[in-house]
Amino acid sequence: MAVDPEVGFTADVIRDPSRFVGRTELIRDCISALNSATGLISVFGKRGVGKSSLLRQIQQMALGEYTLAKRAGLAHLIPARPRTYLTVYYSCDSLIKDGKDLLARLCNDQNADDSLLRLIPNDGKEIVEFTRSKEVSAGADLKVVNWGARGVESSKYARVVADDVVQTFRNFVTSVVVHQVHNRMKRDGLLIILDEFDVIENKEGLGSLIKSLTTADVKFAVCGVGRDLADIIEDHASVERLIEQGVLAVKPMPLAEAEGIIHRAAELFSGEMRFEPGIAARLAELGQGYPYFVQLIGKQCVNEANARGTNLVDDSVLTKVLDDLRSGKAFPTLESAYQRAIGESEGRQILLHLLAEQPTEQSLFSDEIGRVVLKNTRQVAEELDIQFVNQLIPRLVEKRYGPILERVPERQGVYEFVNPVLRQYIRLRKL
Ligand SMILES: Nc1ncnc2c1ncn2[C@@H]1O[C@H](COP(=O)(O)OP(=O)(O)OP(=O)(O)O)[C@@H](O)[C@H]1O
Ligand SMILES: [Mg+2]
Structure with a gap:
C-alpha cells in the first residue's frame, strides 16, 4: 500500500511541534523572550531557512505549550509559572504600504484562528477555545466559529474611530486585553505576531509605532527576510531598548x-x-x-x-x-523558476550555473555567505566563450523573472541569490 509522504514530510510551515526539528539555541532564546514582561521579539534570516516555522512554535509556547522545549532538554529553563498569552498571527504582503495600512489590515482581517478581530467580544459572535497542536498539554487559544448576524463591525466592546486607524487599533487591543486576555482566559498578555514584515513598502516609523503599542499586556513579534534587525525595522533605534532578549537570527541548519x-x-x-x-x-x-x-x-x-x-x-x-x-522532472516549482530565469538563453543558463557553483567563501564576514562575485565568474565565462555577460545579467535581477539575483548595494559586482534553495537546485541540476 502506498504511504502518504505528508505523514513524514511537508513543504509547509511547521505548525505541529512534533514535526519541528532542532533549533535548540533559538528555542532557548524564545523561552526567555516570551517570559520577559515587555520587549519585542524579532526573527530574521534568509529566505526559506525556517523562520515562519519557528514563529509558529513561539505561538505554541506563548499559549503555554512547552512540549517542544522539554523534548529539546530545556525543561529547566521553563519558569514554574510561564507567562501565557492569547495570540494574533498575521502575514504581511507587499501591498501593505506603511504602518497605518498594516494596522488597518490587522483591524479588518477575519481569519477565524489567527486574527485580532476574532478576539473582540461581540453580541452574537461565538468564540470557542481550541488548541493548536495534538499534544495533550496543549494550551488553548480562541477562535471564532460564528461571526454573528450583526456583522463584524458592530461590536459595542471596541469603538471604531472613523479615519483614525491607530486609535481604532488601540481600542481593539484594549478590548481584547480586558475581556479575553484577562477576564476570560486569565492570561498575562496578548502576543501579536507579524510575519513577512520586511515586505512592507514604507517601513518608516514602524519601529516607533511598535514601541508605542508595546506594554506589559501587549507584546509584538516581527519576522522577515534579512541579515539583522535593521533589515526588518528601519528605525530600529527606537526599539533598541525593547529587544534585549528577543533577537533571533535563524541560520542555515547544521x-x-x-x-x-x-x-x-x-x-x-x-x-x-x-x-x-x-x-x-x-x-x-x-x-x-x-x-x-x-x-x-x-x-x-x-x-x-x-x-x-x-x-x-x-x-x-x-x-x-x-x-x-x-533532468528537471522532480520539482516542477523550482524547475519553472529556473526556466523563467534563463529564458531560453544558453549563455545565461551557463552563467547561472557558474554563479550558483561559485564556492562561497566562509569568509571573515559572515555577511558574505551566499554571495557571489561576478568578476570571479566573468573570466571563466569568457573562457567558455560566453559573450556579453553584461547583457545576460539584467534578466536575472529583474523582478518579473524572479528575481534570481539581488545586487548587494554597497559592493560593486557582488550579487546574492535571492532564494538559496533555488541556488542549491541549480547546483544539482544538469546543465
Ligand atoms: N525546524 C524545522 N524542522 C523541520 N523542518 C523545518 C524546520 N524549519 C523549517 N522546516 C521546513 O523548511 C521549509 C521552510 O520553512 P519556513 O516556511 O518556516 O521558512 P521561512 O524562513 O519562513 O521561509 P520564507 O522566507 O519563504 O518565508 C518548510 O518546508 C518546513 O517544513
Ligand atoms: Mg516564512
Missing part, C-alpha cells in the same frame, strides 16, 4: 539537525517507510542547511519508493530522485 528531519520523518511514518542508514546524511548534505530542500527531496523519495512498491528508501531510490532532479 547538518546534524537536517539529518534529524529524516529521523523524525521515520518516526512519524512509524515503520511504514524506512530509510537505509546513510540516506539521512546524504539528504542533509544535499539540503545545504535549508530544511525545505530536505523535506522536498525526502517527500520525493517516498513517492519513488511507493512507485516501486517498496517501503525502504535506499541508495537506488535516492539516485533515481536525483536523476529526475538533474
Whole structure:
C-alpha cells in the first residue's frame, strides 16, 4: 500500500511541534523572550531557512505549550509559572504600504484562528477555545466559529474611530486585553505576531509605532527576510531598548539537525517507510542547511519508493530522485523558476550555473555567505566563450523573472541569490 509522504514530510510551515526539528539555541532564546514582561521579539534570516516555522512554535509556547522545549532538554529553563498569552498571527504582503495600512489590515482581517478581530467580544459572535497542536498539554487559544448576524463591525466592546486607524487599533487591543486576555482566559498578555514584515513598502516609523503599542499586556513579534534587525525595522533605534532578549537570527541548519528531519520523518511514518542508514546524511548534505530542500527531496523519495512498491528508501531510490532532479522532472516549482530565469538563453543558463557553483567563501564576514562575485565568474565565462555577460545579467535581477539575483548595494559586482534553495537546485541540476 502506498504511504502518504505528508505523514513524514511537508513543504509547509511547521505548525505541529512534533514535526519541528532542532533549533535548540533559538528555542532557548524564545523561552526567555516570551517570559520577559515587555520587549519585542524579532526573527530574521534568509529566505526559506525556517523562520515562519519557528514563529509558529513561539505561538505554541506563548499559549503555554512547552512540549517542544522539554523534548529539546530545556525543561529547566521553563519558569514554574510561564507567562501565557492569547495570540494574533498575521502575514504581511507587499501591498501593505506603511504602518497605518498594516494596522488597518490587522483591524479588518477575519481569519477565524489567527486574527485580532476574532478576539473582540461581540453580541452574537461565538468564540470557542481550541488548541493548536495534538499534544495533550496543549494550551488553548480562541477562535471564532460564528461571526454573528450583526456583522463584524458592530461590536459595542471596541469603538471604531472613523479615519483614525491607530486609535481604532488601540481600542481593539484594549478590548481584547480586558475581556479575553484577562477576564476570560486569565492570561498575562496578548502576543501579536507579524510575519513577512520586511515586505512592507514604507517601513518608516514602524519601529516607533511598535514601541508605542508595546506594554506589559501587549507584546509584538516581527519576522522577515534579512541579515539583522535593521533589515526588518528601519528605525530600529527606537526599539533598541525593547529587544534585549528577543533577537533571533535563524541560520542555515547544521547538518546534524537536517539529518534529524529524516529521523523524525521515520518516526512519524512509524515503520511504514524506512530509510537505509546513510540516506539521512546524504539528504542533509544535499539540503545545504535549508530544511525545505530536505523535506522536498525526502517527500520525493517516498513517492519513488511507493512507485516501486517498496517501503525502504535506499541508495537506488535516492539516485533515481536525483536523476529526475538533474533532468528537471522532480520539482516542477523550482524547475519553472529556473526556466523563467534563463529564458531560453544558453549563455545565461551557463552563467547561472557558474554563479550558483561559485564556492562561497566562509569568509571573515559572515555577511558574505551566499554571495557571489561576478568578476570571479566573468573570466571563466569568457573562457567558455560566453559573450556579453553584461547583457545576460539584467534578466536575472529583474523582478518579473524572479528575481534570481539581488545586487548587494554597497559592493560593486557582488550579487546574492535571492532564494538559496533555488541556488542549491541549480547546483544539482544538469546543465
Ligand atoms: N525546524 C524545522 N524542522 C523541520 N523542518 C523545518 C524546520 N524549519 C523549517 N522546516 C521546513 O523548511 C521549509 C521552510 O520553512 P519556513 O516556511 O518556516 O521558512 P521561512 O524562513 O519562513 O521561509 P520564507 O522566507 O519563504 O518565508 C518548510 O518546508 C518546513 O517544513
Ligand atoms: Mg516564512
